[in-house]
Amino acid sequence: MNQTVEKAKKRLNQLVHYEKVDNTIYFKGTKEIVELKVLSDEIIRVRLAPRGFFLDDFSYAIENSNFDITSLETEESDDAICVKTASLNCYIEKETMQLRIEDKSGLVINEDEKGVHWEENSDHGGNYVYCSKRIQDDECFYGLGDKPSDLNLRGKRYSNWGSDTYGYQKDRDPLYRNIPFYLGLHHGVGYGILFDNTFKSYFDFGKEDPDVASFWADGGELCYYFIHGPQLLEVVQKYSDLTGRHKLPPQWALGYHQCRWSYYPESTVKDLAHNFRVKKIPCDAIYLDIDYMDGYRCFTWNKDHFPDPKRMISELKEDGFKTVVIIDPGIKVDDNYWVYIEGLENGHFCQRGDGPLMEGSVWPGKCNFPDFTNPEVREWWGKLFEEFVEIGVDGVWNDMNEPAVFGIETFPDDVRHDFDGHPCTHRKAHNIYGMQMVRSTYEGLLKLQKTKRPFAITRSGYAGVQRYSAVWTGDNVATWEHLQIANVQCQRLSISGISFVGSDIGGFTQDSNGELFARWIQLGVFSPLFRTHSAGDTMDQEPWSYGEECEDIVRKFINLRYQLLPYIYTTFWQCSIHGMPMLRPLVFIEQNHKETHHRQDEFCFGDHLLVCPVSEPGVKGRKLYLPEGGWYYYFSDKYYQGGEEIWIDTPIDEMPLFTKSGSVIPHFPVMQYVGEKVVETLTLHVYYKNGEEISHLYEDHGDNFAYEQGICSVKSFSLLGDENSLHLIQYTHGDFIPSYHDVELIFHGIKADKISISQDGKTSKKVTKQKDNTFSIKAIRDFESINIDFE
Structure with a gap:
């Protein structure tokens, strides 16, 4: 830790006075003011004003701060002021102005070690800001975005400063994204902290001092949000209440995407598309990297490679392919280039501190860079996609937006930014630059595509980027270690509020091989x-x-993806409506079970599927942990009782995949692309459970915004089983009418050889077990109940 931060480790002055104004309590020392703002019963914001005044209350991370408060009161004792909500007691010590947060049982959830601090930044002006917390017994830490390390962050230190890290390795830090949000867990209680500071920031989870967790920044304000669970899933939900959630994507965006640097000329793209269809391997999207451009100039086409992009895109669309194009922030300095001319004439480019435009080399050569923190620039940038939309481009891939600059890595500190009316240097704007770029892209597509849902992905981002975009884990390597890293990174990003995430399958750099590629698929x-x-x-x-x-093998698993699309789409809906992370580490399933606190290979995808990828070459089997309850191995229906570690065989054409007992998993027929076929019969796979389970199916048009007006449907399936029978009840809410009129129900795990089935109280009929040990029946789409008696 540098000396400046070390100096900052001093206590604030004693409390002189406090006052309550609505839901905010101000604690005043001789110089500093600490603000404690209660947003809800479980969310509290803490801010420090080192010299007695606060900065403007502005944040790119926060989308919503208006929540209901059940109760709020303050009590004063000889030693402390206690701020009470319906869920928490927050104590501010008079002697030190340190904070301690307890739940209503008296358990200390989070407490200051030295608490909030500051020190003047003599090099740049402003202040270093710092906060230290006591690490509780057996406390674990999770989150913080895309860090390529073990899932549990205990004993590690990290920084947030978006960086172009080609071919990064395990534990490389920092990487592309800057997500200053982490979760803590101890004594079975989970909480979260969002450190809303866009300067270069640092997080230490007991590396320097095993008893202290701390976070600090090179400038700006000490502002953080404490979020009480007590369940880790609830923490992420409440974090997404604050910072926003993914919007429902077009359903095709959940299909398979094929990308390379680069597919060109047009004949290569058409051959690629032809091979997918001839080989019957489903695919929904083909990406065009920077070589589609004229001299790497954004928003242009290389007419030698793509003489008629509108025709090509139209022909791809006829074959079921969407086209996604890459866009970088660097605009080539070229007096004959229309985008450069517009940006220059309207003052849309970033300037250096002494006046000239920020200039740096990227793919086109010398470039200027838009100031995406200026709302006028964002509006201009969004309109630049008009021609792309007119010729049929379906999605945009935002790259190099850390921002990356050849030779100097990124912008110099003195580059100026508007910061939405709060002018600043790049020291403050760097970590949100990529997020504001993809925001510009998303908002532009939203206006231009009108009734179509936009699709954008980004390499860099800050807390809240999920409102605009999907992300990928960056320029990884074709190694088995990177397959392991990708698994953990995707889980970590999901619990950091960014569920729409994936890795470069097979690895971006170096050559893969068949086994590695199959396992990565x-x-x-x-x-x-x-x-x-x-x-x-x-x-x-x-x-x-x-x-x-x-x-x-690859065809088999891509087919599986398309069969599972209704389940995946439903899981995305849960994320967009309720803030539920799509990928859930086992600690999110059993946070009271210490066995799960350090496990990271296994994860749950949604409510009812458990996945454990194979990430070593040549293995014939592996150990994994199944959470408590019953689980069926997906490929054989073999039943396992959870709550312990098991051994599972791992042939190359299978993977450890389990379905939770009692679940109802909807399946589509295999399609070569989303919407290729009209679904005439939906298949529901129902897994027996001696007990009760709830499942859901969300449906809408899949590509427009009619669902926002209620044109959607949510089916809830309530299953209740015992030793002699199984009862399935369906509840449907919403006005959307799907294409299918019938459903096929396939029942798994029933031990009887024959069953008697009645639908909606009608006369029962007998059904015999099939060769694969399942029972299959047809029912009308809107059945109300299925009753099964075992014989």
Whole structure:
């Protein structure tokens, strides 16, 4: 830790006075003011004004801060002021102005070690700001975005400063994203802290002092939000209440995506599309990297490579492919380039501190860079996509937006930004630059595409970026270690509020091989963003690139992805409406069970699927932990009782995948792309449970905004089983009418050889078990109940 921060480790002055104004309590020392603002019964904001005044209350992270407060009161004792909500007691010590937060049982959830501090920044002006917390017994830490390390952060230190990290390795820090949100867990109680500071920031989870967790920044304000669970899932939900949630994407965005640096010319793109369809491997999107541009100039086309992009995109669309194009922030300095001319004439580019425009080299050569923190620039940038939308481009891939600059890594500190009317240097704007770029993209597409849902992905981002975009984990490497890293990164991003995430399947740099690619595809099936991507200096990396055996395995698992799309879409809906992370580490399933606190291979995808990717070569089997309850191995229906570690065989054409007992998993028929077929019969796979379970199915048009006017449907399935019978009840809410009129119900795990079935109270009929040990029946789409008696 540097000396400046070390100096900052001093106590604030004693409390002189406090006052309550509505839901905010101000604690005044001789110089400093600490503000404690109660947003809800479980969310409290803490701010420090070192010299007695606060900065403007502005944040790119926070979307909503208006919540209900059940009760709020203050009590004073000889030693402390206690701020009480319906869920928490927050004590401010008079002697030190330190904070201690307890739940209503008296358990200390979070407490200051030295608390909030500050020190003048003599090099840049302003202040270093700092906060230290006591680490509780057996406390674990999670979150913090895309850090490529073990899931549990205890004993580690990290920084947030968006960086272009080509071919990064395990524990490399910092990376592309800047998500200053972490979760703590001890004594079975979870909480979260969002450190809303966009300067270069640091997080220490007991590395320097094993008893102290701390976070600090090189400037700005000490402002953080404490979020009480007590369940870790609830913490993430409340975090997303604050910072916003993913919008429902177009359903095609949940299909398989094929990308490479680069597919060109047009004949290469058309051959790629042809091979997918001939080989019957589903695919929804093809990406065009920077070589589609004229001299790497954004918003242009290389007419030698793509003489008629509108025709090409239209022909791809006829074959079921969406086209996604890359866009970088660097605009080539070129007096004959219309985007450069517009940006220059309207003052849209960033300036250096002494006046000249910020200039740096990227792919086109010398470039200027838009100031995406200026709302006028965001409006201009969004309109630049008009021609792309007119010719049929369906999505935009935002890259190099840390921002990356060749030779100097990123912008110099003195570059100026508008910061939405709060002018600042790049020291403050760096970590939100990429987020504001993809915000500009998303908002532009939203206006131009009108009734269509936008699709955008970004490499860099800050807390709240999920409101605008999906993300991927950056320029990874084709190694088994990176397959392991990708698994953990996707889980970590999901519990950091960013569920729409995936990795470059197969690895971006270096050559993959058939076994590694097949295993990575298996992980990708259970990553919300399912995209293969590779660099131009590597071997081809399409599903058929590694021989027929690998191709067959890849086809099998991409088919599985398309069969599971209604389940995946429903899981995304839960994320967008309720803030539920799509990928859930086992500690989020059993936070009271210490066995799960350090496990990171296994995760749950939604409510009812458990996944454990194979991430080592040549293995014939592996150990994994199943949470408590019953689980069915997906490929054989073999039943396992959870709550312990098991051994599972891992043939190359299977992966450890389990379905929770009692669940109802909807399946589509296999399609070559979303919407290829009209679904005439929906298949519901029902898994027996001796007990009760609830499942859901969300449906809408899949590509427009009619769901916002209530044109959608939520089906809830309530299953109740015992030793002799099984009862399934369906409740439907909403006005959306799907294409299918019938459902096929396939019942798994019933031990009887024959069953008697009655639908909606009608006369029962007998059904015999099939060769695969399942029972299959047809029912009308809107059945109310299915009753099964075992014989």
